[in-house]
Structure formats: structure tokens, C-alpha cells
Amino acid sequence: MTQLNRLQLQHFRNAAHIHCQLSPGLNLFVGDNAAGKTSLIEAIWLLATGRSFRTRQAQHLIQHSQTETTIFAEVCSSLHPERINRIGMQRQNGAMSLRLNGESVRSQSEIAQQIPVQLLTPESHRLLEEGPKARRQFMDWGCFYQFPEFIQYWRQHKRILKQRNHALKKRLPADQVQLWDQHLVATSEHIDQMRRNYLQALTPYLEEFCLALMPELSESVHCHYRSGWPKATEDLLQLMQQNFAKDLQLGHTQYGSHRADIRFKFGTQEAMQILSRGQQKLFVCALMLAQAKLHQQVAEEPVIMLIDDLPAELDEFHRLKLLQLLRELGIQHLVTSTALGLIPVLDKNTSKAWKIDQGALNELEI
Ligand SMILES: Nc1ncnc2c1ncn2[C@@H]1O[C@H](COP(=O)(O)OP(=O)(O)O)[C@@H](O)[C@H]1O
Numbered sequence: 001m002t003q004l005n006r007l008q009l010q011h012f013r014n015a016a017h018i019h020c021q022l023s024p025g026l027n028l029f030v031g032d033n034a035a036g037k038t039s040l041i042e043a044i045w046l047l048a049t050g051r052s053f054r055t056r057q058a059q060h061l062i063q064h065s066q067t068e069t070t071i072f073a074e075v076c077s078s079l080h081p082e083r084i085n086r087i088g089m090q091r092q093n094g095a096m097s098l099r100l101n102g103e104s105v106r107s108q109s110e111i112a113q114q115i116p117v118q119l120l121t122p123e124s125h126r127l128l129e130e131g132p133k134a135r136r137q138f139m140d141w142g143c144f145y146q147f148p149e150f151i152q153y154w155r156q157h158k159r160i161l162k163q164r165n166h167a168l169k170k171r172l173p174a175d176q177v178q179l180w181d182q183h184l185v186a187t188s189e190h191i192d193q194m195r196r197n198y199l200q201a202l203t204p205y206l207e208e209f210c211l212a213l214m215p216e217l218s219e220s221v222h223c224h225y226r227s228g229w230p231k232a233t234e235d236l237l238q239l240m241q242q243n244f245a246k247d248l249q250l251g252h253t254q255y256g257s258h259r260a261d262i263r264f265k266f267g268t269q270e271a272m273q274i275l276s277r278g279q280q281k282l283f284v285c286a287l288m289l290a291q292a293k294l295h296q297q298v299a300e301e302p303v304i305m306l307i308d309d310l311p312a313e314l315d316e317f318h319r320l321k322l323l324q325l326l327r328e329l330g331i332q333h334l335v336t337s338t339a340l341g342l343i344p345v346l347d348k349n350t351s352k353a354w355k356i357d358q359g360a361l362n363e364l365e366i
């Protein structure tokens, strides 16, 4: 299911009301600083994932002096355009409701299943720079779409870990902490296997897009997956039990799939050591494109790509290259920029552009 054909926002950040009919290729939103470009991208990401990439507090999303915001999209299958899903989210301060084709939906994952979106923002290089959480989210995005059972293990793991950590913090007797260990080991091992398989399937695509975007690199890329427990461990349950005293002292569980990570290497060098800032951004683009292409192979539907402030991300040559790759892959993309001339329009028939000003859209001739 993966083309947005209609988007409607009501009282979202500085946008009182936005309504647009999107095109299947490039959708370009052009505006000055503070026009509302990032907000538009944020709204779609929020609808698809339930999370904003800028705030945890709903009150910041709702237009000042309003009490609620709604985001609505019509999503269609690119293979079967007659299959249309209507997806809506309404947020009040402290409350949220989701609807799919007029019916109330309880879980965000049902919505996510309908709109696989990927996001590139000027902060995306954090995927390499910061702690492992962003890299786990990256793997888990792929596992979620690739393995239908993934979400169930992921949720179980989260719940059990919370209980175990709670018991550790409360310094409950050992048997009340260790009661969770077997479950935690089981979910960790399931999640571990899926992440491993996912990264293995992803690597050839990552190599392909690293080569396309950074042909200057002499070594090819490798993903070194870390489980979240020492490599040589034969019995995770035993390891957890041996480390109980340390867990108690720390007040949290040291080993398990919640501590997994990926290290990206070119030859023997860490990606962060060898890549320039510009190349780090290209590497993140290659990661997104690799995920997108693998997703397309598995789900037989493309993803939707959101790119905030493309000129801040890439130079002219690489902007063109990225847009060409997206077009070849048949991926609908929503792109923001401060100027129209900075974004090449490769195919007028599948592209549209709007001027955005104070949260309002006006379609532009391209
Ligand atoms: N809840 C809100 N209500 C009204 N305006 C808001 C709200 N949140 C942010 N804004 C304003 O919306 C404007 C657009 O922000 P943003 O989307 O980041 O712009 P851009 O990405 O185009 O630079 C900013 O001026 C910001 O102050």
C-alpha cells in the first residue's frame, strides 16, 4: 500500500488547514525558513509511526490556541490503484485516536503496516554518530515489514524487560527477578535471529547503493551485527544468572536483544572513522535506499520516502543521483527545499510542487 494520493491536515503546528492531492513521483514543497516544511513531513511521519521526530509532547503538535489536530491520508497500492485505504489520526492533549477506513484502530502497527515510510532529515547522520538505539530502530523497521511475527516478540520483550528492570530497581528477591529470565532469553533469541537474517539480506543492497552514491570508496561495506550479549556466549540464560549481582547493582538488565547494535565497516575501518560528513549523509541515504529496495522485493510494494531539506543534505550532483535512484525504484517521494531551482524535476508527468507559506500551500507550475 504505498502511495499517498491525498493528504489533509487540520490545526497541525502552523498549518490551519492543508489539503493536497499528491503525485506518484516527486512532491516538492518549497518555502522560506519557518514556512512549515518540516511540519508537513513531521505530520506524515507521525501518522505512519505514531511518533514525531521533534517532540514527545502532543501539545506542541497542535496549533496554538486549538485543542486538537487531525491528519488524514488516502493511501493506495501502486500495483492496484483501486485498493485505497483511508487513514486518520486525531490528537488532543493526552488523547489520540486512529481510524482505518472509518473504523477505529487500537494499534499503531496496523497503520504502520499500510504506510511504510522512510525519513531523511538533516539529523539523519545521527544514525551513525549516536548510541545504538537509532540503529536498532533501523533494523527493526526492516524486521517489522519482513517478518510478520516480529512485532509480537518485540512487544513481549519490551514488556518482560520492563517487569524485570522494575523488580531489579525495587530490589525484590532474586527469584522474583529471575522469574522473567527464561522469557527474556526466548524473545531475545527470536529477535536476534530475525535481525541477523534481515541484515544479511540487506547487505548486498547496501553495497549496491554505496557504490552508486560513493564510487570513490575503495573498500566495500560490511554490517557487523552485535546481539546484545558477548559473542562467545553459548547459554544466554546462564550468562544472565551469572550476572545477576551486577544487574542488581545497575538496576537494569545488561544482556538481551535490547542491547543490540550494528557496526558498519569499510574493510577494517569503522564507517565513522573513514567517511567525511558529506559521505556519512550519503551512507545514510544508501541505508535507506537499501531498505527500500529490499522492502520492495519482499512486500512487492514500494516505500514512501520523506526528505526534509534535501539541499542541506546533499550537494547538487548527489541530489540528482538520489532523485534518479528514487525514480528508478518507483518510490513516491515528498521533498522539501528552500528554493525550487535546487531540486531537479526529472519527470514532469509524475511530479508536483507547492509553495508553502505560513502553513498554507499553493501549487506551483513546474
Ligand atoms: N503548535 C504550533 N502552533 C503554531 N505554530 C507553530 C507550532 N509549532 C511550531 N510552530 C511554528 O511553525 C513554524 C514552522 O516551523 P517548521 O515546520 O519547522 O518550518 P520550516 O521547516 O519551513 O523551517 C515555525 O515558525 C514555528 O514556530
Ligand SMILES: [Mg+2]
Pocket (backbone or CB within 6 Å): 037, 038, 039, 309
Ligand atoms: Mg525545517
